[in-house]
Amino acid sequence: MKRIDCYLDFISPYAYLAFERLPVALEGLSYEVTYRPVLFAAMLARHGQLGPAEIEGKRDWTYRQVLWLAHELGIPMRMPARHPFNPLALLRLAWGCARVGTPNRYQCETIFRHVWTTGADAEDAGRLATLTAQLAPAHDPAADAVKQRLRAETDGAVAAGVFGVPTFAIDGRLFWGLDALPMLRAHLTQDKALDALWDAPASVAQGVRR
Numbered sequence: 001m002k003r004i005d006c007y008l009d010f011i012s013p014y015a016y017l018a019f020e021r022l023p024v025a026l027e028g029l030s031y032e033v034t035y036r037p038v039l040f041a042a043m044l045a046r047h048g049q050l051g052p053a054e055i056e057g058k059r060d061w062t063y064r065q066v067l068w069l070a071h072e073l074g075i076p077m078r079m080p081a082r083h084p085f086n087p088l089a090l091l092r093l094a095w096g097c098a099r100v101g102t103p104n105r106y107q108c109e110t111i112f113r114h115v116w117t118t119g120a121d122a123e124d125a126g127r128l129a130t131l132t133a134q135l136a137p138a139h140d141p142a143a144d145a146v147k148q149r150l151r152a153e154t155d156g157a158v159a160a161g162v163f164g165v166p167t168f169a170i171d172g173r174l175f176w177g178l179d180a181l182p183m184l185r186a187h188l189t190q191d192k193a194l195d196a197l198w199d200a201p202a203s204v205a206q207g208v209r210r
Contacts, residue, residue, distance in 0.1 A: 002031045002188055005169040007157050008108065009040035010094075011087040013066040013077070015166040016116045018178040019108065020075045025181035029188050034101070035108045037094040038154040039087070040165050046158055053084045069178070078119035085123050088150075089141065090115070093128075095149045096137035107135055173198070 006022070008015040022033070044051055052062045063079060070077035090111050097107040114131050115122040132141070139146050157167075161174055168175040168184050175184045186194040 002029075002170060004031055004033045004184070005036055006033050007036050007038050007162050007165055007167040007169065009038055009087055009165045010090045010111050010115050010122075011040060011084055012165045013062070013079075013116065014178045016077070016112045017066060017069055017073065017075055018166040018181060019112055021073055021178065021181060026185055026188065029185065031188060033105070035094075035103050035105065036153050036157065037091045037103065037108070037150070038157045038162070038165065039091060039150065041087075042154050043158060043163055043165075047163060051084060076113075076117050078117055080115055081119065081121040082123070085121075087122075089123065089128055091150050092141040092146050093132060093135065093137060095153075096139045096141035096143070096146050097135050098149075099138040110135060 006019070008019060010016075040051070053059045063083075067077060067079070069075075094103040094107060094111055097103050111131070114127070120127060160169065162169070164176050166177065168180065170184070170187060173187060175181075175187070183194060
């Protein structure tokens with residue numbers, strides 16, 4: 001059985017869609033997923049980038065596209081009342097729920113749907129309290145140990161070459177984005193076409209730098 005590390009941040013609509021789509025995309029294959037919530041904003045800062053929702057024009061397109069993709073894939077989705085928002089409370093809640101190892105799929109699913117299916121404010125204090133009570137975390141999300149775990153997971157992801165969410169890591173390869181799910185499946189089925197093109201970037205010289 002292959003093990004996949006899934007790096008995600010609840011702020012990302014693409015991470016939500018990929019999370020919901022993953023079981024369908026890999027149906028019939030033998031695999032195990034480890035869910036690793038990370039702080040996407042720290043990755044953006046590391047590379048000196050803005051998030052899609054912070055760029056005029058791109059923000060509107062992103063929201064239109066993800067709603068269209070959700071419609072096409074049959075995944076329930078409503079934009080939260082405010083976006084982008086600060087996801088730290090949700091990320092810490094996820095790690096607080098990890099009794100052993102990492103958060104499980106149910107815990108991540110519950111948090112994702114808190115954000116992406118209600119149309120409400122993901123940071124609303126009352127809603128966060130209700131969500132926390134529902135998940136009954138084993139550890140206080142505000143504890144230093146939980147905060148440190150989130151920092152360590154984010155730092156570890158960056159060190160492993162992860163630059164965005166969602167990213168699926170397996171066998172030393174990184175698959176980034178909702179649209180990478182077919183490539184991930186190809187890897188799991190040992191598709192020789194994928195192997196043939198995997199090292200193609202090494203043959204392309206670096207052009208203009210800005």
